[in-house]
Amino acid sequence: MHDFGLPILATLALWWGSTGIIFYVDSLPRNTFRYTMIAATALVGLALWGLVATSDHLTASSAYGAFSYGLICWGWQILSFYMGYITGPQRQPCPPELRGLGRFIEGVRTSLYHELFALIGAVVLLALTHNQPNQLGFWTYATLWWMHESAKLNVFFGVPNLGEEMIPEHLRYLATYMTRRPMNMFFPISVTISTVITVWLAWAATAATTAFEATGYTMLGTLMALAVAEHWFLVAPLNANALWGQMGRRQDDFSGLIEGEMIALENFAERDESWIAPLPQICEARHLAQLLELVAAGAFGEVDEVKGAMRTRAHWIAFEINGSRARMTPFTPRRPQEPRIVAIGRHLDRDRLLAAIENCAA
Known part of the structure; x- marks a missing residue:
């Protein structure tokens, strides 16, 4: 019988801690951003080395390592975006007269470079672990990418809780591309997809025959469960951002x-x-x-x-x-x-x- 408690707790701790760190360093004075990005880039270099080093290992410890490396790589993408280094060609508020497809195109342009870098990151991680048995780092990165994209689309199409208070001041124009409404047609689709994947990963974890599989599927399943929870926080009468306290104090x-x-x-x-x-x-x-x-x-x-x-x-x-x-x-x-x-x-x-x-x- 495999132990599922530790992978669940580890996933929750890594997700909460990494998100809180990003909120915190992004709330510091802008003259610190350069040094933060230099340190984050060096950390990503170590994560890529670790990803390659563990790609042919199938142990529980290598699963924890690969998950952490994928998380670090995605964290760099988010940090570079919210610090304003890799965003998009559109850095102005949404023109009030824009509607429909035009507004969607301008919304995409606000983060176009970020989306391209996220795709490049996924290709790099996939290439580094190609034909190797341990690809958990790539799937961790891909899961976080899905969570991010789905949430962005939902706040664009419209949800009650936009979380705009967590947007850094230098990116405040992003709030003009968000829409506050009770529900949008994409929301039930995105929640259903995430829920189905979560259930499948939970089943795979219980059916696993090795400690590596049990740990990996459990961590990915927990991450997808968090994605489902985050989606419901967008429409529930709750302030999910309170989870990170004063880390985004600016x-x-x-x-x-x-x-x-x-x-x-x-x-x-x-x-x-x-x-x-x-x-x-x-x-x-x-x-x-x-x-x-x-x-x-x-x-x-x-x-x-x-x-x-x-x-x-x-x-x-x-x-x-x-x-x-x-x-x-x-x-x-x-x-x-x-x-x-x-x-x-x-x-x-x-x-x-x-x-x-x-x-x-x-």
């Missing part, structure tokens, strides 16, 4: 800064030439962007400063006008709040501005 700081500035401006906006107004519960981003350009150009009076928060169908957006410059940035509120706008200026045409704001409703 995003909380970013959201807190925006909300803190708004509160400070509201406290200042008690003079006669200041104005606070609610926004529609759901706004169209492109309509608000056009309105902000008009406000910045002085179409509604002399404006010194404008700040606010709006909710679109996909996410929250913080916006501001400072001087003649308007800016919109996706963000995640730290506390419950209502969509609103705060304006500081002189001779504001409040009636026209209010009517224009009401026209921003989705």
Whole structure:
């Protein structure tokens, strides 16, 4: 009788720990990214050497080793993406008017180079273990790749929990390619595929005749079970990102800064030439962007400063006008709040501005 407990615990620990480390190092100041990537690349070199060294070994320890090496190789891919080194040619927010295929193409372009590097990585791992009995490292990498791609497609097509608060500030534009909705047609397909694979791997682990097979199938099955759980977290009323605590603390700081500035401006906006107004519960981003350009150009009076928060169908957006410059940035509120706008200026045409704001409703 094989021991399945240790492979399950090892998989959970490696998955949770590696994800937490990536969140943590990506939350550090950007001037540390270069050194992190150098260290990660050196670690991948060691992992590739270990993968080759264990490719003809069929023991339980070689299964643990190959799984870890595949995990390290995939971790490098994710790290290079979230640190902004290997992303894609599109690094701007999604144009509000884009819909359908055009929006999908632009979404692909945000991570095109990353996808190509992920494919190259899979080919390298497969080539290094070609015709060898131990290919667990490649299958670990492939499983993590599937988890990543399936989750990306689901947040693009639409789910309730986007997890945008974990996106690094330098990649905040990615949130504009996400969609918040109760469900999408791809979700049940992706969950079903992952569930079927998980069940098959569990059966293979129980039917294994060697310790290597039992360990390998158990670790892959646990990884696929995590994929199923992650998919359900996308639609369940739970915050799965709390599993990593404060490891991604920079995003909380970013959201807190925006909300803190708004509160400070509201406290200042008690003079006669200041104005606070609610926004529609759901706004169209492109309509608000056009309105902000008009406000910045002085179409509604002399404006010194404008700040606010709006909710679109996909996410929250913080916006501001400072001087003649308007800016919109996706963000995640730290506390419950209502969509609103705060304006500081002189001779504001409040009636026209209010009517224009009401026209921003989705």
